Amino acid sequence: MTTIQVAGLHVRHRKTVALDSLDLDFGPGVHGLLGPNGAGKTSLIRVLATVAAPTGGRVEMLGEDIGDPRGRAAVRRRLGYLPQEFGYYPGFTVREFVAYMAWLKEMPAADTPAAVERAVARVGLADRIDAKIKTLSGGMVRRVGIAQAIVNEPKVLFLDEPTAGLDPEQRVEFREMLRELGATATVLVSTHLVEDVAAACTEVTLIAAGRLAYRGTPDSLTALGTTADGIGDNPIERGYTAALRAHRESAAVREVAAR
Amino acid sequence: MRPERGADPVTTAGPVLYARSRALPQTITALAVTTLLAIWAAHALDSYLDPDRQVPVVALAPLFASAVIGTSLHTASDELDRTAVRPWWRRRLLHLLTLTALATALLPLAVLTSTQTFGPPAMIRNVLGCTGLTAAAAVVLGARLSWLPVFGYVSAMYLGIAGLRGGALPAWAWLLEPRTGGTAWTTAATLFLLGGTAYVIRGARPTP
Numbered sequence: 141m142t143t144i145q146v147a148g149l150h151v152r153h154r155k156t157v158a159l160d161s162l163d164l165d166f167g168p169g170v171h172g173l174l175g176p177n178g179a180g181k182t183s184l185i186r187v188l189a190t191v192a193a194p195t196g197g198r199v200e201m202l203g204e205d206i207g208d209p210r211g212r213a214a215v216r217r218r219l220g221y222l223p224q225e226f227g228y229y230p231g232f233t234v235r236e237f238v239a240y241m242a243w244l245k246e247m248p249a250a251d252t253p254a255a256v257e258r259a260v261a262r263v264g265l266a267d268r269i270d271a272k273i274k275t276l277s278g279g280m281v282r283r284v285g286i287a288q289a290i291v292n293e294p295k296v297l298f299l300d301e302p303t304a305g306l307d308p309e310q311r312v313e314f315r316e317m318l319r320e321l322g323a324t325a326t327v328l329v330s331t332h333l334v335e336d337v338a339a340a341c342t343e344v345t346l347i348a349a350g351r352l353a354y355r356g357t358p359d360s361l362t363a364l365g366t367t368a369d370g371i372g373d374n375p376i377e378r379g380y381t382a383a384l385r386a387h388r389e390s391a392a393v394r395e396v397a398a399r
Numbered sequence: 400m401r402p403e404r405g406a407d408p409v410t411t412a413g414p415v416l417y418a419r420s421r422a423l424p425q426t427i428t429a430l431a432v433t434t435l436l437a438i439w440a441a442h443a444l445d446s447y448l449d450p451d452r453q454v455p456v457v458a459l460a461p462l463f464a465s466a467v468i469g470t471s472l473h474t475a476s477d478e479l480d481r482t483a484v485r486p487w488w489r490r491r492l493l494h495l496l497t498l499t500a501l502a503t504a505l506l507p508l509a510v511l512t513s514t515q516t517f518g519p520p521a522m523i524r525n526v527l528g529c530t531g532l533t534a535a536a537a538v539v540l541g542a543r544l545s546w547l548p549v550f551g552y553v554s555a556m557y558l559g560i561a562g563l564r565g566g567a568l569p570a571w572a573w574l575l576e577p578r579t580g581g582t583a584w585t586t587a588a589t590l591f592l593l594g595g596t597a598y599v600i601r602g603a604r605p606t607p
Contacts, residue, residue, distance in 0.1 A: 189482060190481070190482060191478055191481035191482060209486070213484050213485070216482055216483070216484045217484055219482060221479065221482050223478040223479065225478070226476055226478055226479050227474070227475035227476040227477065227478070227479075228475060228476060229419070229420045229475050230475075231419060232416075232419070232420070236416055236419075239413075239416060240413065240416040240417070240420060241479060243412075243413030243416060243417075244413075244479070244480065244482065244483040244484065245482070245483070245484055246484040246485065249412070249413070288479070
């Protein structure tokens with residue numbers, strides 16, 4: 141079952157092409173989005189999270205065209221998003237911030253208090269729910285961000301570098317939560333940490349220079365690391381670098397052929 | 400751990416949280432303080448003896464009020480706000496109109512004694528013009544720096560006051576026009592309309 145369908149997606153930031161005619165589709169499960177800095181991961185996540193409009197192409201999500209305002213509104217009710225950096229209001233407590241985001245997603249007012257407490261408990265911050273966010277550590281603030289992303293029990297969830305700032309134990313717990321979320325929702329996780337992908341993702345998408353470089357599973361990427369000529373400390377890292385090299389070489393060949 | 404606040408339904412009500420996220424309680428307090436200062440200044444300047452002494456009040460009070468309104472347009476979580484289900488233009492419109500209406504209701508209290516020149520109509524006109532400029536600046540520069548262009552404009556007008564006063568003033572000197580009606584009102588209303596529309600459609604430019 142496909143929940144997200146991306147066709148010919150093109151994103152341009154002034155003179156730089158961030159995404160170049162990208163075609164992708166995602167179904168329920170946890171999808172790792174890998175790629176070097178500047179590959180276009182954040183551009184893709186921002187378009188899918190409906191916060192940035194693409195220059196071209198079409199995105200269909202949960203059966204709705206997000207280019208259409210009505211379709212976009214319908215998707216946003218069932219969408220969760222954690223950006224790389226989310227601002228928060230210094231005077232807000234964790235409860236208030238998550239409740240504010242629930243209100244923006246138009247959750248029924250009667251359901252909101254319980255949903256907020258559930259989401260906050262899920263990220264392990266139940267004992268700090270009435271603490272001001274500004275008093276929390278960086279890792280805790282990150283978890284507040286995850287709580288607001290899941291408060292509406294989203295059907296599609298986009299997480300941009302969600303484990304940045306989390307300690308190893310929290311990362312393990314977070315991966316467990318990802319697996320739970322992926323059972324019912326389509327979760328797209330952008331990360332540089334390939335071990336997170338290996339541990340929690342059902343599929344891997346690697347993009348480079350705005351184009352699709354590799355698609356497969358963590359196992360297939362790991363297998364690539366055992367057979368191909370990649371660098372890294374473990375098989376999946378070697379698979380990642382090998383896939384990236386192979387993509388760059390084929391792109392160079394295509395470019396030469398096109399001249 | 401004992402919670403700092405309970406799960407009070409008021410604290411998790413969306414509109415209340417929106418108002419707090421935009422620091423509206425502080426903004427309203429600042430508008431009230433600006434009004435009190437303007438009333439005090441108008442009295443201290445004995446402006447009832449000479450209407451021209453109202454100039455600092457009708458120029459500076461709208462400047463402060465518009466700066467306060469402009470700063471309240473800032474959002475700390477722009478990226479997440481963009482995922483809101485409802486389009487933002489309604490909230491922006493309500494936000495800007497409510498605060499502008501409040502400022503236009505409060506600030507004229509400082510110049511009630513002057514009915515012919517630099518009276519309540521001039522104060523309302525200047526609030527509208529300054530707020531329009533500030534709203535436009537919020538779109539271009541971000542809400543936190545939105546006061547800068549209007550501060551520059553008012554300062555330039557105020558410092559150049561001797562060269563401008565007397566006779567018919569050009570449209571761009573709307574701030575110092577003592578009489579009501581005419582091009583000064585048209586300019587101020589146009590600025591409010593254009594600046595307000597730009598803000599309602601585009602929102603404040605995201606800044607850290």
